Amino acid sequence: MSIGDKVKLRDIPANNHGWLLAYKNMIGKVVDHQVRTDRKPPIFVRVSFRNNSDYEDLATWRVTQA
Numbered sequence: 477m478s479i480g481d482k483v484k485l486r487d488i489p490a491n492n493h494g495w496l497l498a499y500k501n502m503i504g505k506v507v508d509h510q511v512r513t514d515r516k517p518p519i520f521v522r523v524s525f526r527n528n529s530d531y532e533d534l535a536t537w538r539v540t541q542a
Contacts, residue, residue, distance in 0.1 A: 477521055481506045482542040491538055499525050499532065503542045507531060 477483065484503050485491045491500070508522035523539065524531045 477506055477509065477518065477536060477539075477541070479506050479509065483521070483523055483539040484542045486538060486540045488538075496532075496538075502526075504532075504539075 482503055482505055484501075485496060485499055502525045504523040504525040506521050507524045510518040510520045519536060520533055521536055521539065522531050522533050
């Protein structure tokens, strides 16, 4: 995943937590990723769902390309 990619939450039981339910049917944009460059793809990404001040840091296994 690269900065600027559109992503959405995967439909898995691990994403059914209260703090993620608000984003369940939204498409977000990757605005940053893990600093380490030796991991490709990165393990963590920062996803903006509404605007650049509203983001979540998520493990890449929780999201999929939209």
